[in-house]
Amino acid sequence: MEKTHIRFSPRILARLGEELNQGADQSILELIKNAFDADATKCTIELSDTAASGGSIRVHDNGRGMDAAGIRDGWLVLGSSEKTPLKKTKLGRTPAGNKGLGRLAALRMGKVVSLASVKENNSRRLHSVRIDWELFDGANTVEDVKLEIKSEKNTKRQKGTWIELTDLKSALRSEDVKKLARAALLLTDPFGDKKSGFTVVLKAPEFSDVEKLVRQKYFDDADYHLQASVNSRGIAQANILDWKGEVLAACSHDELRADKQRFKCPPSTFDFWVFLLKTQEFLSARKARTADIRAWLSHFGGVHVYQDGVRVFPYGNPGDDWLQLNLARVRSPEERPSTNNSIGRISIENEGAYPLTQKTDRSGFIEDDAYNELTEFAKSSLDWMARWRLGRAEDRRRAQRKHAAEEPRKEEQNFETALKAAPEKLQRSLKEAFNFYAKTRDREADALRKEVQLYRTLSTAGIIAATFAHESHGNPIKVIELNVTSLKGRISRNVPADHRSKLLDPLAKIEKSVSALATLGSATLSLVNSRKRRVGRVDIHNCISGIYSLLTPFFKGRDADIALRLAPASPYIRGSEAAVESILANLIDNSLRAFRRDSTENRLIQISTEIKESICEIRVADSGPGIRDVKPSDVWLPGVTTEPEGTGLGLTIVRDTVSDLGGSIYLLSGGELGGAEFVINLPILGA
C-alpha cells in the first residue's frame, strides 16, 4: 500500500492565473486591493521600462505586513483566504479580496516575483521570498519546487510589503496604464465626499492626467440628481434634486415598484447625475465649460458600483452599459439619459438576507436573484425619473403653445413702440413692410396648422380603423365567408345541375365583394403592424412582394395591374418595413388615382429594381397621364393636389421617407409606360 495525496501540475498556475486574468490593469488592481485589505493608507505602483517586455513593476504599501508564518500560511497558499466580508479589518474596512486567487495573475506577469515584508509590531525582522516561475515550468508538480523564506535583521524599512515583478512577459501599453490609473483611482469611491483613507499613487505620466480628471468633480453642475435608496427591509424611495440640491420630486416605494413587492437585494443607495449638455443653458448658469464636462463624462460616465466602499469591476467601465441606459434612450429618446451625459454610483452594503457574490474571475456579480433585484431597483428609479421628466416636458410644451399664441401680439406691440421712435417719413414704409411680412407669416402658420390637423385626423382614422378592425373585418366577414362556402357546397350537392348557376352566380358576386371588403381591414392592420415600424434589416424585394399581395384586391378592383421586374438579388437596407411600404403604397395609390382621374383605358403599373454597386434603384412607372396641372417640382409639397378630396400628403410622405432612409427620389414626367415614373435610389447594405 502506498500513501499519497492529490498533487497539482504547474499548468494549474496558468489556468488560475493567466486564464482568469481580465487584463494587466485588473491583475495589478488585485495587489492594490490586497494593500487596502492590509489597512494600508498608501499604495505606490512604479513602472520601469514597461513599454516593452522585460520591464518591471514595483508595488509597495504601508499596511500591516507579514512575517514568515504569514507569508508561508497566507500569501503562498493560493485559493484560500482568511479574509471574509463578514469580518472587517482593524480600520473597519470590508476586505475587497477574499478568494485567495486574485494576486496570482499579477504575480505571474513577470518571470520572477520577489516579496519583502515587515510586519507591524515586529519591525526588527524583514522577511522575503523569491519565486522564479520558470522553475515551475520544468517541474512535474507544483509541490516539487521548493521556496525559501528568508528572515533577516531590518534596520531600514517601516512596516509594509514590497512586491517586485521583474522581466515582464509582455509590454504594458499606454492604454493599459490609463485603464490601471482609472481603476486605481476609482477603487475607493473618489466620487463621494467621505475620504476612504486609502491613497493610490501610480508613478506614470498617464496617472496624473487621469487623476486631474477624477479630482475635478462636476456633480454640482448636474441638471438633475437622482437620489434613491433601498433599506434592509427592501423598501425603496427616491428623490430628484436640482443642481442647487433642492428637491424637485419625491416618490415612495409603491410608486417605484408597480407590484409593491419589496426589493430582495442588499441595502443600497443609488446616486445618478444627469447633465443637459446644451451649450446655451450651460453658459448661462453653470461654472464649468461644456467641453470639460464632456471630457470628464467620457472617462467616467456610466453607473459604477461600490461594495462596502470598494469598486466592483466592470460596472461603469467605458462601454459597459449594464443598466441599458442607451437602449432605453433609443426606444424613448425624449428625456432619457445616455452614458455620454450621465454618471452614477450604486453603493452596496453587502449584508443582510440577500448578499451579492462576485465571480471568481472578477467579471462582476453572479447574476442571481439578488443581483436581478438590485438591477430592478436601479432601473425602476431611472424609469420613474424619466416619467417625471416627460411629464415636465409635456407641461413645457403646453405652456409654449399657449405663449406662442400670445407672442406675436407682444412682438407687434414692441414693433409699434419701436416704430414711433423711427423718423416720421420712414414710419409709413416700415409699417407697410411689416404688415406684408406679418400676412405672409400668418399664411404660413395657417397652412402648418392645417397640415398638423390633417396629420392628426389621418392618424385618428388609422387608430380607429385598427382598433375596430376586428369588429368590421373579423367576425362579420368571417360569418359571410363561412356561410357562402357552406351554401356553395350545399347547392352543388342538393340542387339539380341546370338550376345551380342561378344560385351560384349571386354567391360568386358576394364572395368577390367580401374579398374586397376584407382587404380594407387586413391592409389597414398590416400597415399599422407595430413590428413593421421596428428598425432593422429590411429586404426590399420582400417588401415589394408584400405590398403587391396586400394591394392586389385594390388594383384588380380598379382594372389595373402591377408588373414586377425585380433584379436577381436580395437587396437589403437598415430601416423599417413600414417606411419602405409607405413609399410603395403611396406611389401605387398615386398611380391609381391618376388612372381614375384620366379614365385611363390600359392601366398598368410597373415596379422594377436594379442594383448599382451599393445602391438599389427602384422605379415605379405607370401608364397614366403623367404629371399635369401642377409643376413637377411642386408635387412634393404638402397640400399640393389635383384632387378635390385629396390630402396632398402622399408624395410629401414618400419624399421625406426616402430622405430618412438616406436615399433620393426624382420624377420623370414621361416614363417608360408613358405616364409618370418615380426613380428612387436607396443605399443598401448588401444584396
Place this chain on the structure above:
Amino acid sequence: MLATSYPREIRRIQLIDDDPEVRSSYGMIVEDAGLIPVDVPSIKSIKELIGSIDTYCDGVICDYQLKSRSTYSQIDGHEVVESLYKAGIPVLLCTRYFPPNSAILSKRRHIPALLSSGDLATKMLPALQMCAEEQRGSFTLERKPWKTLIRVEGAEQVSSDVIRFHVVVPGWHPSQGVDVELKISEVPIAKTIRELCQSGECRVRAHVNIGANQAEDLYFENWSLT
C-alpha cells in the same frame, strides 16, 4: 368520420369562438363535412374545457381572438390551442389575421395548423389529421424539428421579460432574417444569448422546423449555446 389513427376516430368538432354567429357558421362547415358540431358557449377554465372534450372522438376549431366579449374566455385562442395540443387533442387555430402576430408565432410549435376561415371547408380535415399525427410523433416535412445552427444578428429588449432576436437560420434560408421573441421566464438562456450578441453576431443552436415554407411557419425550441 375522420379516421386519424387507432384508437382515435373523430366524429365531433368542438367549436370555440366568442361570437355565436361565427360558431354557428363553423357548425355548417362541420356538418357539410359529415361531422357533428358541438358548440362551446364559454370557457371557464382550460382544465374544465379539456375535461369536457372526448379525446377519442373530438377535434377542435378555435378562433384566435376570444376576449372581445368579456364573459367568453380569459385567454386568447393561441393559448387555448397550445393547451389542447399538449393534452393530445387535435386542434386547429382559425384566424383572419395574416401574417400571424408575435403572440401566435411564439406558440407555433404547438399550433401545427393555422387556417383562415376561407380555407376551413377544404383544409379542416387534413389539418386535424396532421395535428393528430404530430401528437403521435409523426411530423410532416414542414413541421419536423431539426437541431440546427442559428446566427443571431441582433437583439432588442422588448419588455422586462421579452427579448426579440433577429436571426438567420442558414439551414432554412441562407440570408432571410427572421424575428424570434423569447420570454426570459420561459427560456432563461435568452439573456445569455443577448449578452453574447452584444459584441457582434453570435451562433447558437435550437430545434427548428427547417422544412417550413414560410417564415411565419417556423418555430424554435430547445435553445443551446454552441
